[in-house]
Amino acid sequence: MQALIDRILADAEILPGNIIKVGGFLNHQYNTDLLREMGKEVARLYANEGVTKIVTIEASGIAFAAAVALEMNVPFVFAKKHSTANLGGEVYSATVHSYTHNKDYNIIIPKAYLSQNDCVLILDDFLAKGAAARGLIEIIKASGAKLAGVCTQIEKGFQGGGDELRDLGIRVDALALVESMSEGSITFRQD
Amino acid sequence: MQALIDRILADAEILPGNIIKVGGFLNHQYNTDLLREMGKEVARLYANEGVTKIVTIEASGIAFAAAVALEMNVPFVFAKKHSTANLGGEVYSATVHSYTHNKDYNIIIPKAYLSQNDCVLILDDFLAKGAAARGLIEIIKASGAKLAGVCTQIEKGFQGGGDELRDLGIRVDALALVESMSEGSITFRQD
Numbered sequence: 001m002q003a004l005i006d007r008i009l010a011d012a013e014i015l016p017g018n019i020i021k022v023g024g025f026l027n028h029q030y031n032t033d034l035l036r037e038m039g040k041e042v043a044r045l046y047a048n049e050g051v052t053k054i055v056t057i058e059a060s061g062i063a064f065a066a067a068v069a070l071e072m073n074v075p076f077v078f079a080k081k082h083s084t085a086n087l088g089g090e091v092y093s094a095t096v097h098s099y100t101h102n103k104d105y106n107i108i109i110p111k112a113y114l115s116q117n118d119c120v121l122i123l124d125d126f127l128a129k130g131a132a133a134r135g136l137i138e139i140i141k142a143s144g145a146k147l148a149g150v151c152t153q154i155e156k157g158f159q160g161g162g163d164e165l166r167d168l169g170i171r172v173d174a175l176a177l178v179e180s181m182s183e184g185s186i187t188f189r190q191d
Numbered sequence: 192m193q194a195l196i197d198r199i200l201a202d203a204e205i206l207p208g209n210i211i212k213v214g215g216f217l218n219h220q221y222n223t224d225l226l227r228e229m230g231k232e233v234a235r236l237y238a239n240e241g242v243t244k245i246v247t248i249e250a251s252g253i254a255f256a257a258a259v260a261l262e263m264n265v266p267f268v269f270a271k272k273h274s275t276a277n278l279g280g281e282v283y284s285a286t287v288h289s290y291t292h293n294k295d296y297n298i299i300i301p302k303a304y305l306s307q308n309d310c311v312l313i314l315d316d317f318l319a320k321g322a323a324a325r326g327l328i329e330i331i332k333a334s335g336a337k338l339a340g341v342c343t344q345i346e347k348g349f350q351g352g353g354d355e356l357r358d359l360g361i362r363v364d365a366l367a368l369v370e371s372m373s374e375g376s377i378t379f380r381q382d
Contacts, residue, residue, distance in 0.1 A: 015223040023301070024303065024304070028268060028269065028271075028301070028304075029266055029267070029268040029301075029304045030260065030266055030268070031266055032260045032261055032262070032263075032264055032265060032266055032267070034263065035257065035260075036261055045212055055237075058249070058250040059250040059253060059269065059271075062250060062253040062254050063254070063256075063257040063267075064256070065254075065257060066221070066226065066253070066254040066257040067261065069221065069223045070223055070226065070227055070258065070261065071221075073223055073224070074223060075220055075221055075222055076220070076221050076223070076254075077219060077220040077221070078219065078250065080219075080250075088257060099332050110214070110219070110220075112215065113215070113220045158288050167277075183221070
C-alpha cells in the first residue's frame, strides 16, 4: 500500500537491531487518515473471503482491527496477554514467545467469542518471526473456525515468519513488506 | 445513548461487586454497528469544542478512541501502562490506582505526542472512581494542553468519580450513566 510505504519512508526511524519506530503515526499515536485508508485496503483485499470475525492481539493491533472491522462490518475481538498459563476451561489459549522481551507469555480468547461457523481474519501491526500470528492461528484451529488469512501493517520479510506461514498454504498479506533494512536505510519487496 | 443502554439491558451480565460484564459486545469483543454509532455520538457531542487530539488508555479504550477519531478526523494516542516509575525524561507519566486489582501502576505518553497547542478529549470504556481519568488529566495538564472533556462509554455514577470531576468544572459525558445496580438489576440516570 503506497500511502503506508511513503509514510514509513518519510517518518519512520530505522534503528539498530532491525527496529522500525512508527509509534508517531501507526501503532501508538495514530494518523486517522492513514488508519482509515488501511481499513479500506484490507476490506478490499478480503472482500470475497466470507470473513465473519476479525481477531487481533492487545494492545497495538486493536486500532487497526477496529478500523478494518468498521469497513468490513464484522465484529472483532482481541486476544489478551496473560502471565499465567492457569486459565481454566472457558478460554482458548496459546503460548507466544516475545523476541523483543525474550520471554514467553500466554494469549487468551474466551471460547464464547469463536465458533466453528466463523471465518477469521487475523490482523496485527507487525509480523516478523511470526510468533504472535502462530499463537492466534493455534487458537483459531482449536475453535474449529476457518482461517481467511493473516494481514499485517508491516511485515519484516527478512525475518522469515510470513514466508513460513505462506509455505504452509496460509494467505499472508502485508500493507508494507520490508525486504531488507540497515541503519538509516529500508527497502520494500515489490509485488 | 439509547442504543447502548438498550444493549446493556439486553446483553450485559450484572454480577456481585458492582461488576457489569460487557465484554461480549463493548470492550473485548466489539459489535461494529454499536462501535460506529458511539463514534458518531461522541463526534456530535464534541463537534464545537475544537478537539485536536484524542487520548485514551490501553487496552480496552483503544477501539472506542479509534472509532471516535475516525469520525472526528483527529489523531489519537493511547497511554501505555508500565510497572516501573523510572521512565526517563521523554515521557509524561502519572500513577493510577487500580481498584479492580488493588495496586498502583504508571501510565505514560511520550512528550512528543502532546503539546500546549492541543485541545484533548479523553475517552475510556468505564468511569467508576475516576482514577484512570485523573491520571490522564494530570498528564494533559503537565503537557500544557487544553482539556475539552472526558467521555466514557459507561459511567458507574454511584461510585462518584464522574461527579467529582464535574465538581472541578471538567466536562464529563457518559454514553450510559448507571445510577444504581444490584445483582440482576440496573438503573440509568436520565438526562
